Amino acid sequence: MDLMEKNMELIEVQKLEGHTDRVWNAAWNPVSPILASCSGDNTVRIWEQSSLSRSWSCKTVLEETHTRTVRSCSWSPSGKLLATASFDGTTAIWEDLGDEFECISTLEGHENEVKSVSWNASGSYLATCSRDKSVWIWEVLGGNEYDCASVLNGHTQDVKMVLWHPTMDVLFSCSYDNTIKVWWSEDDDGDYQCVQTLDESTNGHSSTVWAISFNAAGDKMVTCSDDLTLKIWRADISMMHSGEGYAPWTHVCTLSGYHDRTIFSTHWSSDDIIASGAGDDAIGLFVESKQHDSVNGPSFNLLLKKEKAHEMDINSVQWSPSKENMLLASASDDGMVKIWQLETIP
Amino acid sequence: MVSGLINENPIVYERKERVRDVRTDSSNTNELSVDAIDQLEVFDILIAHHIRDIKDPEHPYSLEQLKVLTEDSVEVDDTKSHVRVTFTPTVEHCSMATIIGLCVRVKLMRSLPPRYKIDIRVAPGTHATEAAVNKQLNDKERVAAALENPNLVEMVDECLSPSFE
Numbered sequence: 001m002d003l004m005e006k007n008m009e010l011i012e013v014q015k016l017e018g019h020t021d022r023v024w025n026a027a028w029n030p031v032s033p034i035l036a037s038c039s040g041d042n043t044v045r046i047w048e049q050s051s052l053s054r055s056w057s058c059k060t061v062l063e064e065t066h067t068r069t070v071r072s073c074s075w076s077p078s079g080k081l082l083a084t085a086s087f088d089g090t091t092a093i094w095e096d097l098g099d100e101f102e103c104i105s106t107l108e109g110h111e112n113e114v115k116s117v118s119w120n121a122s123g124s125y126l127a128t129c130s131r132d133k134s135v136w137i138w139e140v141l142g143g144n145e146y147d148c149a150s151v152l153n154g155h156t157q158d159v160k161m162v163l164w165h166p167t168m169d170v171l172f173s174c175s176y177d178n179t180i181k182v183w184w185s186e187d188d189d190g191d192y193q194c195v196q197t198l199d200e201s202t203n204g205h206s207s208t209v210w211a212i213s214f215n216a217a218g219d220k221m222v223t224c225s226d227d228l229t230l231k232i233w234r235a236d237i238s239m240m241h242s243g244e245g246y247a248p249w250t251h252v253c254t255l256s257g258y259h260d261r262t263i264f265s266t267h268w269s270s271d272d273i274i275a276s277g278a279g280d281d282a283i284g285l286f287v288e289s290k291q292h293d294s295v296n297g298p299s300f301n302l303l304l305k306k307e308k309a310h311e312m313d314i315n316s317v318q319w320s321p322s323k324e325n326m327l328l329a330s331a332s333d334d335g336m337v338k339i340w341q342l343e344t345i346p
Numbered sequence: 347m348v349s350g351l352i353n354e355n356p357i358v359y360e361r362k363e364r365v366r367d368v369r370t371d372s373s374n375t376n377e378l379s380v381d382a383i384d385q386l387e388v389f390d391i392l393i394a395h396h397i398r399d400i401k402d403p404e405h406p407y408s409l410e411q412l413k414v415l416t417e418d419s420v421e422v423d424d425t426k427s428h429v430r431v432t433f434t435p436t437v438e439h440c441s442m443a444t445i446i447g448l449c450v451r452v453k454l455m456r457s458l459p460p461r462y463k464i465d466i467r468v469a470p471g472t473h474a475t476e477a478a479v480n481k482q483l484n485d486k487e488r489v490a491a492a493l494e495n496p497n498l499v500e501m502v503d504e505c506l507s508p509s510f511e
Contacts, residue, residue, distance in 0.1 A: 022490075040490065068494050071487075087491050113491050131491070158488070176485065208485065226485075261463060262486070279463065279486075312460055313486070334460070 003273070003287050003303055007345040010283060010306045010328070016047055016337040018058050023331035025072040025316045031079035033322070034059075035329055037337045038070035044084050044094075046101065047337070056339060065092055065103050072116045072161075077123045087113040091128050093146065104144040109136060109151075118171075120164040125149070127171050129159035135173050135183065137192060154181055154194045160210050166218040168240060174209035180223055184246055195246050198223075198233070203251035205231065213268040221249065222274050224263035230255040230276055230286070232300060253299050258284050261313070269319035269326070273303065273342070277314030277330055282307045285342070310334050351404045353436045359413050384422055400449050401505045403442050412436055414446060429454065430465040434472050443473055447483040448492065449505045 021040035028035055033049035035056070044062040049055070068087035075082055082094040082101065091107040091114055111132035118127045126138040126146065135152040157177035164171055171183040171192065182196040198204040207226035214221050221233045232252040239247040261279030268274050276284040285303040310332035320327035326342035400409045409415040414433050421430045431450050435443045447466045454464050467480045482488055492498050 069490065087494060115487070131488075160487070176481075176488075208481070 002290060004290070004301060008285075008304055009343055009345050010285070010304060010309070010340045011343050013327070013339040013341050014056050016045075016056055016058070016339070017335070018045055018061075019043070019335050019337070021069075022312075022333040022335060023315065023337055024069070026318050026329040026331040026337050027073045027075055027082075028318055028320045028322075028329065029075050029079045030077060030321050034079075035337070035339075036073045036075065036082055037329075037331055038073045038084055039335075040069045042066050042068060042070060042086075044070055044073055044082070045337075060100060062094060062101055062103075065106075066090070068113075071114065074117050074119055076119045077121060081123075083117040083119065083126060085114040085117040085128060089114060089130075091117050091126070093144070095144075105146055107136075107138055107146055107148075109148055110134070115159060116161040116163075118163045120169055120171075121166055125164070125169065127162040127164060127173075129162040129173055131158040133157060133159060133175075135159055135162055135171070135181075137171065137190075139190075149190050150192050152183055152192055152194070154197075155179070160208065161212060163212045163214070166214050166216065168218070168237070170240075172212050172221070174212050174223060176208045178205050178207055178209060178225075178227075180204065180209055180212065182249065186246070196248055198249060198251075203231070203254070205229065208262075210263065211265045211267075213266050213274075215268045215272060216270045220252070220268070222266050222268055224266040224276055224278075226262045228256060228259055228261070228263065230258075230263060230266055230274070232298070252297055255286060255300055255302075258286075258302055258305065264314065265316045265318075267318050270321070270323070271326070273319070273326070274300065275317040275319060275328055277309075277317035279313040280307075281310050281312060281314060281332075283309040283314060283317060283328070283330060283340070306340075309340075310336060310338065352440055352442055353404065356402070356405055356407065356412050356436050358407055358411050384424065387422075400446075400453055401507070403445050403449075403501065403505055409433070409446065409450075415450070426463075427459075427461040428463045428465070429458065430467070432467050432469050434469040438472065439474050443468055443479050444482055445501060445505070447479065448489065448498070449502050451483065451489060452493070452502050453506055 019039040023037050023039045026037045035047040038044045046060045047056045048059040066086040066088050070084050070086045073084045084092045089110050092103050093105040094101045095104045110130035113131045114128050116129050124140050129135045133155045137150040139147045139149040155175040155177050159173050159175045162173045174180045180198040181194050183192045184195045185192045205225040205227050209225045212223050219237045224230045231254050233249045234252050235249045236247045259278040259280050263276050263278040265277040274286040283306040286300045287303045289299045289301050312333035314332050316331040318329045328340040330338045419432050451466050466483045
C-alpha cells in the first residue's frame with residue numbers, strides 16, 4: 001500500500017471530554033473496542049464504543065485509588081487487566097469485571113513518581129520506571145500476586161518510559177539522561193543486565209528521550225525526544241531468535257524539522273505508519289520511503305502533519321490495534337482525548 | 347532548609363517607573379488587538395506594581411528590584427503564542443535558581459492564555475550549572491510533579507503573593 005501516492009487526511013471522529021486536568025496517556029484495549037485514558041486529575045477513564053451507534057462514551061471512572069497524577073496506563077495482552085502508573089509512587093493493577101473495574105493489587109517500591117508501565121508479550125512480566133532512576137521488573141504470579149523480580153539501575157536520571165519488545169523478553173527504557181537502554185537476561189534466568197546503551201555517541205538523542213515504539217515485526221524501533229527529532233533504529237532480531245546471542249540496535253535515520261517543540265509520544269502502527277505527538281499541538285504521520293537508497297539505507301517521509309490537532313501539547317498518540325480501520329487516539333494538556341481516522345480523500 | 351542565605355548582600359536597584367505605551371493603552375478600544383499580547387504586557391504580568399511582584403525567596407525585594415528580571419528578560423511572539431523569559435540569578439551558584447524559574451513559570455501559567463508555550467532559562471553565563479537548571483525548568487513532567495508537592499507550592503505561592511508596602 002503506497003500511501004504517499006494518495007491524498008490522506010486525519011479526520012476527527014470524536015472528542016472525549018470528561019477529564020478535569022491534562023490527559024497524559026491513552027491506551028487501546030488489545031481485544032475489545034475500549035480505550036483507557038489517565039490524567040492529572042488522578043483518575044483513569046474507560047471509554048467504550050457502542051456497537052449500535054459506533055460512538056464512544058465514558059463507561060467508568062477509576063478514582064479514589066491513586067492520590068496523585070496517573071501518568072500512564074497499559075492493558076495486559078489478554079485485555080483483562082489494566083496497569084496504571086502514578087506520581088504517587090505506586091502502580092495499580094485493575095481487573096475488568098464487566099460492569100466495573102476492581103483494583104486487585106498495588107505495586108509499591110519506587111522512591112518517587114512512577115512514569116510508565118509495560119506488560120511483556122506473554123503477560124508474565126510487568127516493568128515500571130521512575131524518577132528514582134530505576135527500572136523494576138515484576139513477575140506475575142497467580143492469585144493476583146505480583147513479586148518484584150529485579151531492580152535495574154543504570155540510568156543516571158529520571159526514566160521516562162519502559163517498553164517490552166513485542167516478541168522477545170527484552171526490555172527497553174528511555175530517560176532524561178538522553179539515552180535508551182536495552183535490558184536482557186541471557187540465560188533466561190531472570191537476571192537482567194543492561195546490554196546496550198544508545199547515546200549521542202551511537203547517533204542517539206541529544207536531550208531527554210520521551211518514548212519508544214516498535215514495528216509489528218519487532219526489528220525496527222522509533223524513539224522521540226526533547227531534541228525535536230524522531231530516530232529510527234533496527235536490529236537483526238532473527239539472530240536473537242536463533243539463539244546466537246544479543247543483536248545490537250543501530251541507527252537508521254533521524255527525522256528532524258517536523259516539530260518545533262518537544263516530541264512527547266510516538267507509535268508505530270501495524271501497517272507501518274509512524275505517528276508522533278508533540279508540544280506544538282500537532283500530530284505527524286510518517287511512512288517509509290519507497291526509494292531504497294542502497295548507500296544510506298531506508299528513509300522516512302512525512303505523510304501528513306495535522307496542525308492544531310489539540311489546543312495544547314499532545315502527550316500521547318496511539319494507533320488502535322483494530323485491523324478494520326486506521327484509528328488513532330491522542331491525549332492532550334487541553335484535557336481532551338480525541339479519536340481520529342486516517343482516510344483517503346477522493 | 348539552608349541556615350545561611352545564598353546571597354547575604356544583594357544589590358538592590360531602584361524600581362523603574364514605566365510610562366505606559368500609548369499603543370498598549372489604546373488596545374482596549376481596538377477590537378482587533380484585544381487578544382494580542384506584547385512584550386510589555388508579559389513584563390507587566392511578571393513585574394508591574396499593580397500586579398503582584400514576584401518576591402525573591404530569600405529577601406523582601408521583588409525580582410525586578412534585584413534585576414533578576416528586567417524588561418529585556420522577556421521575548422514574546424503572540425502570533426506563535428510563545429514567550430521566553432531569561433532571568434539572571436544574583437549569584438552564580440544560586441541554588442534558588444530553580445525556585446525562581448518555577449515561580450516565573452507558575453506566574454505566567456496563571457496569567458497567560460492556555461495556548462501559550464512558555465520557555466524559562468537562566469541568562470547564558472550567569473549560572474554554574476546553567477544547562478542542568480534550564481533542562482529541569484523546561485521539563486513539563488518534572489514541573490507538574492513538583493507542583494504536586496505541597497511544600498514547594500507553598501513556597502511558590504509565598505513568592506507570588508502580594509507584598510503590602
